[in-house]
Amino acid sequence: MKLSTRHLLGIKDLTREDIELILSTAQQFKEVLQRPVKKVPSLRDVTVVNLFFENSTRTRMSFELAEKRLSADTLNFSASASSVKKGETLLDTVNNILSMKVDMVVMRHSASGAPHFLARHINAAVINAGDGINEHPTQALLDAYSMMEKFGSLQGLKVAILGDIMHSRVALSNIYLLTKMGAEVTIAGPPTLIPKYIEEALNVRVEYHIKKALQWCDVANVLRIQLERQNQPLFSSLREYNLVYGISRSVLDSLGKEIVIMHPGPINRGVELDSDVADGPYSIILNQVENGVAVRMACLYLLSGKND
Secondary structure, rough: OOOOOOOEOOOOOOOOOHHHHHHHHHHHHHHHHHOOOOOOOOOOEEEEEEOOOOOOHHEEEEEOOOOOOOOOOEEEEEEHHHHHHHHHHHHHHHHHOOOOOOOEEEEEEEOOOOHHHHHHOOEEEEEEEEEOOEHHHHHHHHHHHHHHHHOOOOOEEEEEEEEOOOOHHHHHHHHHHHHHOEEEEEEEEHHHHOOHHHHHHHHHEEEHHHHHHHHOEEEEEEEEOOOOHOOOOOOOHHHHHHHHEEEEHHHHHOOOOOEEOOOOEEEOOOEEEEEEHHOOOOOHHHHHHHHHHHHHHHHHHHHOOOOO
């Protein structure tokens, strides 16, 4: 089977069949990662450049490890140490890299739409590792994989996405994926951090009371407050945010049921999640990190054309 697209620019562009193929392929690669020898030759002779114009730790390390596990040749590019600082354009940078015969580009950029621009101008396959406040498709795929591992299916699953929805590319990709796969989605947080008209536009419920959202859901995917993307104050203080919208062990204990806690990282401990929740028995946050490598292996493999 093949994906319906030659790039992974966003969940919005994927069909339900594409998502199922990626998740089932990830399952095969997760089995590989449990072996004593975790490396396979699936992408031998394929060159992948990791093109990160924005800071990243988890996503970058996850992609690099996935590429190494697949035996790809990798090239790592950081904008902070490149000619971009000297005024070189995005297209010039990429054309210079492609002249080195690169097959695939993994790209993170602070500008929404940058990977789409790239995909229109180069022949290499492009994977979006996060663009501005638009999408972060591999995060949504690893979140979905983690939920399926826990519950068996996404169909009918009740998922609450909590926090800074306004500035979150993770939220948008998760909403696209979960609604395509038959899950029910509620978003919750301060009114200033939830976009207007999102209910009608994306077929989700909106809740401004965190505890009501938690009582409704099976899974809470908690997002951090993205202060670096906010150009004006949208709530009075981080302490107040924690008191009203933060998730503590006492809040979870008061629900009268168990729910699964997820977080894409990095966690602002003591703001959206208390440490005893992030590290507690309800949390599958470390499972998400582990599953991220298998899911990114699947995306790289399927977009490389090696499975034709």
